[in-house]
Amino acid sequence: MTAMIETVGLTCRFGGVVAVDNVSLKIEEGELRCLIGPNGAGKTSLFKCLSGQVQPSGGRVLMKGREISRFHPHEIARMGMAIKMQVPSVFNGLSVHENVWLAAARLHRGKALEAIVDETLSAVGFRSAEAREKRADELSHAHRQWIELAMLAACKPAIALLDEPAAGMTQDEMLRTVELIKTINRSTTILVVEHDLEFISLLARKVTVLHQGKIFVEDTMSNISNNAAVREIYLGKQWRMAQ
Template structure:
């Protein structure tokens, strides 16, 4: 119990003792990680630290060798990928996977939850509710003026925002983004930082990123991974001044 007599809120995501071995090599090694509600957590670390593997484990793409992943009190390690999505976990990969030959509107509409199941897709109707949700998300991701534009005509940054929008259509409680600003212009990176601040109101966001200026502008807390374990955790300032982090990562 906390001194005030209130129980401290439980984390949205609680990872404990998480381990995965590939042919004897531990890519993630006895990892503990806790993400709070409405938190933007950024995971950094050198190549091969296990960052993307952690996202693969959370979304069910890779199966854990040992340990637990609790999301909103549900154990994810035994669940199938699509059930994890339905439970409220959304993931964006490094390269945007959008439907390039469809418009922005159609891409977002395709991601509306009712259209995702077989029967939902067969009987899917463009209701006022769907249109309203698409317009709302398009505005949120900065593409409100581009709804009728074909996706392949968007800039690299706009394609990344569209994919984030496709995830937002499902209203996930945990949104995971793998290097969201890779290849973006300075202006696009700034716009993405503003976007992540907006979408973290009411949901948790877990980001893997190498761009330290971007990390500084968005992170509530930073976790540094090294050889599949947590090396350090805290504010960006604390992490940057940590001698162990400087030695294995920031100093190189």
């Protein structure tokens, strides 16, 4: 079986800084993979390479066996990749409904389109017409994250990249986000970057640790959390406190 996403020796340099260094990553269809790593480990750069926002300096990105690293972001999106950015990237001046409508409008028309928008908005808790008419920039950070997740879900992507989907959320909001992501995962392969370890332990089966642009280790969450070397580079004090 060909992997949903595979990178072969992917490298991304910004001047003298090697943000992503010879990364070979393989994510199977239907998987929910977590990517962790300390600040500056190259997680966001890796996402930008995968989605075509940054041209890799070397190596290849394959999606279902097809080389995609030379395509434009909108072409990669059309092949079935959706991304939630680290800083919520929504249409600030437009209404909540319009945001999700725009995401769904590429693939759907007419009644089916309205049905998808309604369904996706309800899934993230925007049920009333009043809530849907609000402008995106009037919403809280957590709600904007959800709108972006709803936009992503409305695209019905084959693979979704989520960059810190639970950042700045309360415990309840975080738990709800976990449920949302699990729902999306029923039909979509997901690669998620997070710092919140509780969030990751609730979600992930398999975790990849990135360190200084390289893959440090790849294992289950329980093994990762017992891995002394990982603890040293990343989990460190915070994890011991959580214990």
